[in-house]
Amino acid sequence: xxxxxxxxxxxxxxxxxxxxxxxxxxxxxxxxxxxxxxxxxxxxxxxxxxxxxxxxxxxxxxxxxxxxxxxxxxxx
Numbered sequence: 847x848x849x850x851x852x853x854x855x856x857x858x859x860x861x862x863x864x865x866x867x868x869x870x871x872x873x874x875x876x877x878x879x880x881x882x883x884x885x886x887x888x889x890x891x892x893x894x895x896x897x898x899x900x901x902x903x904x905x906x907x908x909x910x911x912x913x914x915x916x917x918x919x920x921x922x
Contacts (some may be wrong), residue, residue, distance in 0.1 A: 851912050854887045870906040881906050892921035
């Protein structure tokens with residue numbers, strides 16, 4: 847799952863070099879359009895539906911937060 851999420855981020859934002867250690871929101875690397883794109887890609891890749899209440903900057907700030915978000919929304 848973690849590797850799939852990393853690949854999705856890399857595919858959508860190839861300019862981000864250090865996905866493991868980037869604070870995407872705090873460092874200004876992701877904007878609202880990027881988040882909407884990631885939500886859509888996560889939904890497709892993991893066959894889940896991320897709840898709108900979970901679409902917060904905190905859940906997209908780090909790779910670990912995104913992994914936890916995907917797990918929380920039903921991905922195995």
